[in-house]
Amino acid sequence: MIRLELENAVIKYGDTAIIKNFSLKVESGEMIFVTGSNGSGKSTLIRGIAGLLPLSSGKIFRAERVSYVPQVEEADRNFPATVKEIVLTGTQRKGKLFYTQNDKKLAEKFMKELGIFELSDSKIKTLSGGQLRRVFLARALCGEPELLLLDEPCAGLDAESHKILFGCLQKILEKGCAIIMVTHDDSDLEGIKNSRVIEMSNNHE
Ligand SMILES: Nc1ncnc2c1ncn2[C@@H]1O[C@H](COP(=O)(O)OP(=O)(O)OP(=O)(O)O)[C@@H](O)[C@H]1O
């Protein structure tokens, strides 16, 4: 099943095209790694796929349930929420006004998988960068995405958390989710079977 299809997509800031005639087809269960130097357009591509930036031209088809974790958390760390509360917001669907027992179970499951369950009642301002990153990942997974967009999710993760993250991603790939992940770390590219690498280049006009 197709989770994403881009056909000759162009994404611009002002007059500068960062993404030029870009085509990509991603099937369920596939992992796409996006690499390339700083400024080559990796985050721009991911934001375009997430629907946060418009295409200047070209076509896009994307799965219905898409979760996106941005490169740098723009969350206000002083926001008076706990880990559990942030993770639960990932379960929200249009028109739903409360969390069901099932939502709570899902949040608990992903907090456990990502090793942040013990932090459930901690305020987010007390977390380390790597812990906060895992909170946002757990939140994204609670949306039960068909397409998961991760912009440098491993930055700031120690070896153990990195391993936990990849285990978690492997599981959701096997369930049919497609993942597009930006990474600078070549060792990431080895770990997943059904994967491809896209290298972005830096010639913007
Ligand atoms: N909001 C914006 N307005 C104008 N230009 C932008 C904007 N955001 C990014 N750019 C430019 O677009 C280009 C691509 O940026 P982008 O953030 O997509 O790169 P990247 O590959 O994600 O880099 P990094 O590895 O540093 O995260 C850069 O030249 C950048 O200066």
Ligand SMILES: [Mg+2]
């Ligand atoms: Mg980036």
